[in-house]
Amino acid sequence: MATVIELPIQSYEGLIDPDWCPGCGDFGVLKSLKMAAGRLGIAPKDLMLVSGIGCSSNLPGFIHSYGVHSLHGRAVAVAEGIKLGNHGLNVVVTGGDGDGYGIGIGHFIHAMRRNIDITYIVMNNQIYGLTTGQASPTTMKDMRTKSTPRGNAEMPINPIALALVSGATYVARGFSGEPEHMARLIAGAIAHRGFALIDVFSPCVTYNKVNTYPFFKQRVYKLEDDEAYASSDTGMALNRSFEWGDKIPIGVFYKEEIPIYEDSEPVLQKGPLVHQKLGLDGTVFDDLMEEFM
Amino acid sequence: MATVIELPIQSYEGLIDPDWCPGCGDFGVLKSLKMAAGRLGIAPKDLMLVSGIGCSSNLPGFIHSYGVHSLHGRAVAVAEGIKLGNHGLNVVVTGGDGDGYGIGIGHFIHAMRRNIDITYIVMNNQIYGLTTGQASPTTMKDMRTKSTPRGNAEMPINPIALALVSGATYVARGFSGEPEHMARLIAGAIAHRGFALIDVFSPCVTYNKVNTYPFFKQRVYKLEDDEAYASSDTGMALNRSFEWGDKIPIGVFYKEEIPIYEDSEPVLQKGPLVHQKLGLDGTVFDDLMEEFM
C-alpha cells in the first residue's frame, strides 16, 4: 500500500450541520468516520457514503463526500451496485438498526456471503428514531416502545452473530461514547478488503431511555484488552457475540483476509467498469449474431 | 396432551398427483409429511400448508389439507398471519431454498426471533428448480449453473447456523433418502411449541448434478447416533452446523422449550381470533370516543 498522506478532519466538513437531537449518538459516529477517512487519507471525492432512511441515514448529508441517501432498507444493495460500477470508490454504508436489520436484513446477509468490499456502519440505537420511537429488531425483549406498550415480545436480533455465520470478513462493534476507539475500528474496516460490519451502540437520547450512554459506559469493555481473545477464531467470536449483561464487548470480533467478490469478476480485472469504454469491440457483434444463423 | 388416534397416510391423499420430475427429492418430503401428520393424528381439516413459488412450493397441491400457495418468498409471512388468525390450525410451511433463504430470508429470520408456533420445511436442493437451474443461496461455491457458467462466486448460506443464532427453538435437518427419519423430524417439529425449521436435502435430479442422492447417501450421518451430541447445546449445534464434507449431520441440531409468541398476546388467550365475536363489547366504543372530548 502506498504511503498515506493523512487529511485533517476539516476536509470532510459538510455543507449542512447535523440536525440530530443534541446528544444523539450519531454525532460520535460522524466524527469517528471523518477521523478514520482522514487517517487513511481518502480524498472526499473518492469517498462514497450510501444510506437508507432514518435519523442515522441522514449522515451523508452532514459530511463532505459523495453520497446517496437512498431508500429505507436498500442502502446495502445500492452500495453493492455502486461498488461494482466503480470499485475505485471507497464505499461506506451508514444506516440504522431498523434500516439494516429490519427491512434491509436480506441485503445485509447476502452482501456478507458475497464478501463484497464495502464497509457497513450501523448506528444501532435499538429503536426507530425518525418515526418517533417504535420497537426495532434490536430493541430489548420486554422494552416498552410506542409500538409495544406492553413490552416487546420478540427476541432482539444479534447482528454480530448473524455476520459471523454469514461470511462477513471483518466484524466489529463500536460505541459512540468511544469515538477514538470507533475511529480505529472504522479505519480498519475501510482498509480491510472485503465486507466489514461495524455495529455501533449509538444511543437515541430521545426515544430510548434504557440503552443510554450510562447503560453502555458501565458495561462495555474492549476485546483488544483481553489477551485471551483471538479475533481469528469464529467460535470464540460467536461466544462473545452473545455476551449481553453486565459486560458487553466492543472492538473487533473477527477478521479474515480472503478473496473478495470483485476478484471473481474477470471483467473487473480491467479496472473500474465506469472507466471502460462503451460498446463492443471488434468482431464481437458479428460473433454474437453468428450464433443465430 | 390427549391420546392420539393415528390416521393412515391415505387420509392425506391429494386430489392431484405430484407433477415433479421422476425421482425428485420432494416426493420423499411429501411422503414423510403425510406420515408425520398421520402419526400425530392431525385431521386434514386442521392442517394448513403454506408455500411460496417453486417446484417444492407446489407441494400443498398434492396433499389433502388446506393450503395457500402464496407468493415467491412470502410463505412464512402469510403463515404467520394465518397462525395468528387461527392458532387452532397446525400451520406448516413447505418451500424451497430460493424461496426461503433467498427472497424470503427476511421473513425467515424475523419469524424465528418471534418463536411463533410454525413448522418450516425447506426442500433444499441447492438450486432454483422451477426456473430451470440457476444458482440458489445454498448452491455450493464454484458450482456451475445456468446463471453462474463460470462457477458460483458466493459462499452458500448456512440455514442451520442462521436458525441457531436467530432464536429458532427446534432446528433439524433431514434427507429425502431417509423418509422414515424425516417423518420423525417432522412429527417432532409439528408437536414442538415454537418455530421449527427442518432443512431437507431434497435432490433436484434434473438441475443439480452435484448434490445428488449418492452425494448425500455417502455423507450423511444421524446426530442421534452420536452419544456425545446434546441437542440442548447451542455451541455444539453451531459447530456441527458447519460440518460439510465427507460427513454431514442430519437430525435434530437443537431443541428448546420457551414461551411462544402466541403466549405473549393477551387477546389470543381467549382462543383463536377467528372464533371471537366481531364488534366491540359494551361501552368500549363510548370509552374510545371519550378520549377525544
Add this chain to the structure above:
Amino acid sequence: MRELTVGIGGAAGDGLDKTGDTLAKTVSRLGLYVYAYNSYQSVIRGGHIWLRVRLSEEKVYSHGDQLNVLIALNQDSIERHAPEVNPGGAIIYNSDKLKVDPVLPRENVLTVPLPITTLTKQFGKVQPVMQNTVAIGALVFLSGLDFDTAAEVLADTFKHKGQAVVDQNVAIARAGYDYSKENFVPLGYEWSFSRQRRPFLTGNEAMAIGAATAGCRFYSAYPMTPATAILHWMANHADQCGIVVKQCEDELAVINLAIGAGHAGVRSMCATSGGGFALMTEAIGLAGMIESPVVIVEVQRGGPSTGIPTKTEQADLNQVFGASQGDYPRIIIAPADVTDCFYSTVEAFNLADKYQLPVTIISDLLVSEHPETVEAGALVGNVPIDRGEMVTEWSEDKGPYKRFEFTKSGVSPRALPGTENTIYVAGSDDHDEGGVLISDVFTSPPVRRKIQEKRMRKMETALGELAPPTLEGPADAQITMIGWGSTRGVIVEAIRKLAAEGITANQLHVKYLVPFHTNEISEILRKCKRTICVEANYTGQFARHLRAETGITIDDHIRKYDGEPFEPHHIVEEVKAILAGTVKSTDVTLDEAREMAYHYIRTRLSETLRPGAISLTTREGIDERLWSVEVVTRDTAEKSGELLIGIESGSTHSWRAAELKQGASG
C-alpha cells in the same frame, strides 16, 4: 359566523402539538368547532413548525385563510408570520428571548410580549415548554375564552402526573391570563358557548376506531409517516378492542400477514404510505387472486420517493390504481374528512368480506393527520357488519366444495380453513373452480377465460351497491368544482367565498375510485357548464383517471404540489384567474423568493442572518429576470450579502453569500 385562527410557530421539540391540543380541547368543550393543521418537518428536534388552530361557532372545513393570533415560540416564527397577522389580531411571544421588529406587524396588530421568566420563576424549575402554557393563558384572556375550561383540560391532560403537576400548570396558565388582563385589552371576541360536547380527532384516529368498530381483529404495520398514528392508536387499544397488533420487519411482511389473517377468517387491516405501499403491491394482487379479504390504508405524502415525508399530496393514485400485475378485482375508496374516514373504513371491511378482495383506502396526510371537531353523534358504535356469503358447513353429498365456483355474481361462497368437508388450496397460480392449478400440467385456455371472467364479474356486482356521487349545489352553476379525498372541505369553503363574489359553483366529489360510477358521473358532467378539477399533485392524476373512465376531459385544473394544503383563497384566486382567462404563471413570486432565501440562509449560511429587502433585477450573463434578495443580520439588519434567484427557473444563480460561512465547502 364568529371565528378565530391561532397560529403557533416554533421548532420540533418546543411542544407545539401539546399546546395546540390544550387550546383545541378547551374550545371544543366550550362548544366551538375546531379545525387544526400542523405543518411540520422530518426532523425530531429543531426545524420550523407551524400549527394553525381555527375556532368557530359553526363547522369549518379547512384551516382557512386567516391568521388572527400568532403565538411565536422562536424568532423565525415572528419574522415569517408576524406580517400575516390580520388587523385586530395579536402577536404573543416570550419577550425574554424574542423580539418583534416594529416594521413586521401590520396596522392595528397588538404585540403581547410576555416576560416568561419573571412570570414563572415563582413555580420553581419550569421546563421551556411551560412558556407555551403561559401563552395559552394569555390567549384565553385576549380571545375571550373561558379560563376554567382551559384549567379543566390542563387538569385532565396532566392528571396522570399527579396533582402537583396539574396545579403547577394551571397556575402557570393563570399567570399568563392575569398578566395579560393587567396589561392588555382583549381583542373583543364575543362567543356564545353551546358547551355541546363533540369529539375532536384526526382522520387516522377515525380510521383506527372505524376498524375496531367494524370488528377488525388483526392489524399489522411498519411505521411510516403519515400512517404511523394508526399503529400507535392500535397498539394502545389492542387489548381493549381485542385486536392483535403486529409490527413487522417490513411492509412485505405487513401485507402478507394481513392477508394470511384475512384468509384465516379474521378481519384484518394494515396501513402505510406510498413507499411502503409500493412494497405491498405484489401481495395485493395475491389477495385478488386467492380472493381473500384485506383492508389496506395508503396515506399519501409528498412524493416521489421519500419525497417530503411530512407534507401532504395526492399523487399516489396512479400507484394505488396500478398496484400489481394483471387484471384483478379490487376496490379503492378515498375518504374526504374525519367522519368519512370512520365510515369508509367500516364500509371497506364489509366490501372486502362480501366481494372477497383487497380494499384500499387512499387517504392523505391532510385528512389523516389534521384533527377536527365532528358533529355530536356523527360517529356511532353499532355499525352494520356484513361478512358476505359464507359456507359454515358442507356435506359431501352436495359434491365436493368448490372454493372458486363460477357463480353469476362472481362471488363464490367462502369456507374458512377448518370447516368440515371444504378442504381447498388457494393458489396464486391461476386455478379452476376447485382450486386446482391450470398453469401447471395442462393449462386450459377456456378454464382460464372463465375464471378470469368470474373474478372480474365481482366488480360489476360491487359497483351496483356503491352510492354514486351527486352534484352538490345549484345545478345551473357557472362552474363545477371536481375533487377527491381531502380537498372536499376546502372546496366547500372556496365555493362559499366565490358565491360571495357572485360566482356560482357546484361541486362533484368522487369517493369510489375503483369501481367507478362511469355512467352516473358522465351523466352529471355532461350537464355542467365549466368543469375545474382541484387536486394536490403535479400531473393531475385524478383528472386523468376520470378521463380514462369516462372519456370526459375536464376544462380547467387547479393543482398544488408544494406540500402545503390548499387554502380557500388559493382556489378562489385561481378560479377567478381561470374565468378571466389569464394563464397561470410558474414564476417565483416575491414572497416565494423570501422563503427560498430563508431556505438558503438556514441551510448554508447561519442562524444570525435573514432575508432583507427584495427587488427585481437582471444580470449580465443570466438570461432571465431575477429577484435580488438582500441578506441581512438578524439584529442589526445590516447587509451582509445578496442572493440572486431566477424568477422563471427558481435557480439561485449567485451563491456569493455562501462565503459568509466558515468552512462551508459550497
Add this chain to the structure above:
Amino acid sequence: MRELTVGIGGAAGDGLDKTGDTLAKTVSRLGLYVYAYNSYQSVIRGGHIWLRVRLSEEKVYSHGDQLNVLIALNQDSIERHAPEVNPGGAIIYNSDKLKVDPVLPRENVLTVPLPITTLTKQFGKVQPVMQNTVAIGALVFLSGLDFDTAAEVLADTFKHKGQAVVDQNVAIARAGYDYSKENFVPLGYEWSFSRQRRPFLTGNEAMAIGAATAGCRFYSAYPMTPATAILHWMANHADQCGIVVKQCEDELAVINLAIGAGHAGVRSMCATSGGGFALMTEAIGLAGMIESPVVIVEVQRGGPSTGIPTKTEQADLNQVFGASQGDYPRIIIAPADVTDCFYSTVEAFNLADKYQLPVTIISDLLVSEHPETVEAGALVGNVPIDRGEMVTEWSEDKGPYKRFEFTKSGVSPRALPGTENTIYVAGSDDHDEGGVLISDVFTSPPVRRKIQEKRMRKMETALGELAPPTLEGPADAQITMIGWGSTRGVIVEAIRKLAAEGITANQLHVKYLVPFHTNEISEILRKCKRTICVEANYTGQFARHLRAETGITIDDHIRKYDGEPFEPHHIVEEVKAILAGTVKSTDVTLDEAREMAYHYIRTRLSETLRPGAISLTTREGIDERLWSVEVVTRDTAEKSGELLIGIESGSTHSWRAAELKQGASG
C-alpha cells in the same frame, strides 16, 4: 406465397424445443423465413407442450392460422391436434407407442406412422428424444426440404458432443427420411431456396444483444419466466461483452444494484416479469428522484399474481404506468417484434442517460420468447451511443457544482461520483439544486415547487425527440386497428386477410407509452372512421391509457385473456362480427367444452380416459344450458362417465365422473 406450419406436440422433457430448433435452423439456412411459438406449461417434466413452427418464402409476422404437419410425440397431441391438420397435410407419429383413431383426421390428411424402434435399433442405445430426429427426417422428405442442410444443422448442434454423436443423429434423421421416401408420397411443396443467411432469434435475445451493443456494462437479475432467458444470455456472454452479470437475492436487490451501478456511471439494466417488477417499483421512483439512469425490462406474462406463468398477456401496463408513489419523470417503451426489441433497448439506454431517468421496456412473453427470422442486416453493431450532458471537469471558480440545477430543459448536467469539485449527495428526500434536503429542517414550498417542475420538464423535452406513431395503410380505410407491443405482427396479417375479404383496414401501433404523443395520435384518430383496439388483457388497459391521454374513446375492442396469443383469424372473425353488429358471447363453445373436459380428466380422473361425444343438454335444478361431455376410455372408447359443463358459467356442474378415480377426495 408458399408456406407451411408444423406443429410439434408432446410433454415437457420430450425435447420439443431442440427439435423445433433443428427444423427452424434448417429452413432458415435454406433462406426461408420462420416464426415459431411454443405453448408450454409451468412444469419441468410432463404437461402438454405445443410448438408451432411456421415456414414461408416471405416474412411472416405470427405463427399463423394453419396447421399443415403435426408431429405428435404423445397420444394427447394426436387426440387434440389431429383434427386441426389441414387437408393436404400430414400427421407424423411413433407408431410403436401411439395410434391415430381414424375418426380424428380430416379429409385428405396423410397419416405417417413411423416404426421408431425398428428404424433406430441398428444405432444401439437411442434416447427417446431421437424419435424426434426420425420425425424430422420424415418431415424433411414430406415437405420437400433439403436433407443435407438438415444434416449440417444437426452436425453443428452436436459437434461439441463429438463426431460419433453427430453421425448417429444424422443417420437417424436419414432413416426417417428414407423410410418416408419408401412408404409415402411427398406433400408436394415446391420451394425456391434463396439460401440467404438471416439470424433467427427471440425478443429476449434481441434485447440482451441490444443492451450489450449499446454498452450495457452491468446486468442484475433474479430468475423469472419469461424474462429468464435474458439472464442466461447475459451470463453466457458476460466476459465476451464485458458485462458484470449479477444474480441477486431478490428483485429489490436487483433494481437497487442496477440503480447503484447506473448512479456510479455505468449503463445498467435488469429484467423481470410482473411479480418481480412489483417489488421494483419503489426503487424506480428512487431513480426518478435522484435522476439516475437505469433500464428495466418487464416481460409480461399471464396474471394476476403468479397467474399463468408460461402464458402471454398484456396486462401489466397499469402496473408499469403506476409504478411507485408520486409524480416523477420516466419513459415507457413497448417493442413490437424481435428487431424492435433490439433497437428499443439501444434507445432505452440513450434516453435513460440523456434524461437521467428510469426507462422501462414493457415486453410480453410472446414477443420475448418467440423466435423469428429477422431480415439480413436488420441488426447492426454500430449503434449511436449518446450519454447526454455530462460534467467531466469542474472548477470551483464557476461556483459550487449544482447536481440538480434548475435548467430550461429540466436536464441538469451530470457529474459522476469521483469527478473533481463536483461533490454532492443524491437524496430520495426532496432537495434543492445543490442536493440539500428540503424535507428536513426547513421545507421550502417554493423550492419544492420549482424542483418538481424542473424534474417534470424533462418529460416534455424527451417527448420532443421521440418519433410519433404513424397510420399505416390506406388513410380512408373502413376501420383502424390500434395496438401496442406484441400484437403488431398479427394485426398486419389480419389486415391482409380482411383485405382479401374486401374489408379495408389501416393500423396505428403505439410504441412510446410514456411520454405519450397526445397531439399526433389525437390528430390521427380524429380522422379515422371506426377504431378497434386489439390487446391481450381483460380490462383493455391500453384503450384506457389512450383515453386517459387523449380523451378519445375507441369504438370497439378485441381482447384475449386466455393465455394463448392472438392468431390472425381471431381478429378477422371478431372484426367481421363487430362490423355485423353481433355482440360477443362469452359462452363456452363445443371445442372449449372439450378442452375443459381434458383439463378435468387429466387433473382429476386418469390418463386412460378422454372426452368423447359432446351434446347440448339441460338438467333439473341447473339454471343454464349445458354441454354434456361423454368421458370415454382411450382405447376402447367405451363410455365411463359424463361431465356437465355450464355453457354460460363454464362451471362443471356434475362431478360424478370423479368417482372413477380411486382415493380421489374430490
